[in-house]
Amino acid sequence: xxxxxxxxxxxxxxxxxxxxxxxxxxxxxxxxxxxxxxxxxxxxxxxxxxxxxxxxxxxxxxxxxxxxxxxxxxxxxxxxxxxxxxxxxxxxxxxxxxxxxxxxxxxxxxxxxxxxxxxxxxxxxxxxxxxxxxxxxxxxxxxxxxxxxxxxxxxxxxxxxxxxxxxxxxxxxxxxxxxxxxxxxxxxxxxxxxxxxxxxxxxxxxxxxxxxxxxxxxxxxxxxxxxxxxxxxxxxxxxxxxxxxxxxxxxxxxxxxxxxxxxxxxxxxxxxxxxxxxxxxxxxxxxxxxxxxxxxxxxxxxxxxxxxxxxxxxxxxxxxxxxxxxxxxxxxxxxxxxxxxxxxxxxxxxxxxxxxxxxxxxxxxxxxxxxxxxxxxxxxxxxxxxxxxxxxxxxxxxxxxxxxxxxxxxxxxxxxxxxxxxxxxxxxxxxxxxxxxxxxxxxxxxxxxxxxxxxxxxxxxxxxxx
Numbered sequence: 019x020x021x022x023x024x025x026x027x028x029x030x031x032x033x034x035x036x037x038x039x040x041x042x043x044x045x046x047x048x049x050x051x052x053x054x055x056x057x058x059x060x061x062x063x064x065x066x067x068x069x070x071x072x073x074x075x076x077x078x079x080x081x082x083x084x085x086x087x088x089x090x091x092x093x094x095x096x097x098x099x100x101x102x103x104x105x106x107x108x109x110x111x112x113x114x115x116x117x118x119x120x121x122x123x124x125x126x127x128x129x130x131x132x133x134x135x136x137x138x139x140x141x142x143x144x145x146x147x148x149x150x151x152x153x154x155x156x157x158x159x160x161x162x163x164x165x166x167x168x169x170x171x172x173x174x175x176x177x178x179x180x181x182x183x184x185x186x187x188x189x190x191x192x193x194x195x196x197x198x199x200x201x202x203x204x205x206x207x208x209x210x211x212x213x214x215x216x217x218x219x220x221x222x223x224x225x226x227x228x229x230x231x232x233x234x235x236x237x238x239x240x241x242x243x244x245x246x247x248x249x250x251x252x253x254x255x256x257x258x259x260x261x262x263x264x265x266x267x268x269x270x271x272x273x274x275x276x277x278x279x280x281x282x283x284x285x286x287x288x289x290x291x292x293x294x295x296x297x298x299x300x301x302x303x304x305x306x307x308x309x310x311x312x313x314x315x316x317x318x319x320x321x322x323x324x325x326x327x328x329x330x331x332x333x334x335x336x337x338x339x340x341x342x343x344x345x346x347x348x349x350x351x352x353x354x355x356x357x358x359x360x361x362x363x364x365x366x367x368x369x370x371x372x373x374x375x376x377x378x379x380x381x382x383x384x385x386x387x388x389x390x391x392x393x394x395x396x397x398x399x400x401x402x403x404x405x406x407x408x409x410x411x412x413x414x415x416x417x418x419x420x421x422x423x424x425x426x427x428x429x430x431x432x433x434x435x436x437x438x439x440x441x442x443x444x445x446x447x448x449x450x451x452x453x454x455x456x457x458x459x460x461x462x463x464x465x466x467x468x469x470x471x472x473x474x475x476x477x478x479x480x481x482x483x484x
Contacts, residue, residue: 029258032183066341070216077217087187115145161294221254234274244416252376326452329408332421353402363390
């Protein structure tokens with residue numbers, strides 16, 4: 019009897035799963051998930067994502083059992099556990115979805131090398147992006163460093179067929195079962211109180227409802243902070259509970275879909291950038307000569323939502339309450355940290371990864387760099403004025419009042435500038451004054467940027483003459 023192993027990683031679904039379909043073409047297949055000790059012992063094993071992971075695995079196991087199979091669960095060294103399961107099943111092939119993070123690339127390479135030593139082949143499949151990250155090349159032959167030309171090529175690129183889930187999954191009896199661990203067995207601490215539920219079933223149902231109710235208005239309302247009209251599909255995409263390729267092909271051409279599909283392209287753009295530049299995971303994609311401030315107290319105030327700028331504080335408190343932040347609010351909060359406080363984008367990226375259910379390296383860190391000015395952006399000095407942004411995208415202050423209870427009694431747009439309220443009212447609010455003056459902070463930022471640009475220009479001239 020021929021058998022194969024399919025290792026689930028960031029692809030916790032049955033629909034449109036190339037690696038799973040390839041494995042189930044064998045007489046028997048082992049659907050495997052390994053709790054990797056290297057991840058569990060790392061900084062970014064956090065309660066919000068780990069809870070979502072466990073819920074997604076529970077759902078995945080149920081879907082497999084409905085087709086006659088089951089999810090095989092192991093814990094330990096990832097490579098050793100994968101090959102151990104292959105040995106138990108007598109499998110000569112392991113199927114796995116390809117990925118782009120430096121950690122994932124090292125892990126896959128180690129599996130391939132170890133598998134070759136024991137006669138087990140490893141086959142990588144697409145599945146985590148719409149277009150494979152290495153499929154498109156710029157006119158110069160390298161990866162795309164600017165989004166717009168990538169977007170043009172991405173729209174023209176061929177699409178692989180979307181795959182139906184397997185009708186049946188047969189798991190070899192010789193492969194032992196193990197129960198899913200409890201959350202407390204995997205990570206310390208409790209998840210945020212309003213984290214979205216995980217799993218393919220929940221994600222597909224929620225997305226279907228959103229598409230029917232909100233897709234047509236997405237272009238007009240995706241920046242509406244109080245309306246919360248976005249799909250919130252980011253966590254499902256991060257864990258692969260929804261296939262980005264299936265989503266793109268299902269929505270393309272529908273009313274309102276174009277700006278939403280463009281966001282899927284941004285996700286692919288960052289994946290191909292990280293694949294080509296693994297150093298950009300935690301290093302500047304484009305160095306700007308920044309000499310970031312070191313101010314733990316101001317960073318703590320930002321992280322805890324105590325900056326005195328209501329929309330920034332609302333964003334950071336939404337992060338801790340829900341493990342999610344509206345995209346517009348993410349940009350405003352990130353700009354405030356890197357431009358107003360002039361603190362290193364890596365601090366903010368780590369804080370987001372501590373809490374976000376959808377947190378993953380390519381999207382999170384390269385979006386942080388886009389805002390900080392070190393990323394793939396033709397305008398490195400983009401600045402989001404928090405008060406202007408709040409007035410525009412939260413005109414009546416409802417988003418702020420939802421997450422900053424100290425300000426719930428402040429009516430209308432006055433909530434965005436509490437420092438302008440009468441002194442007696444301000445004192446009764448128990449809300450901090452602005453941690454910095456935005457206009458003064460940005461003037462200082464521009465002065466630093468101008469001096470840094472002059473130093474870089476002199477350095478370039480020196481190198482050219484030497």
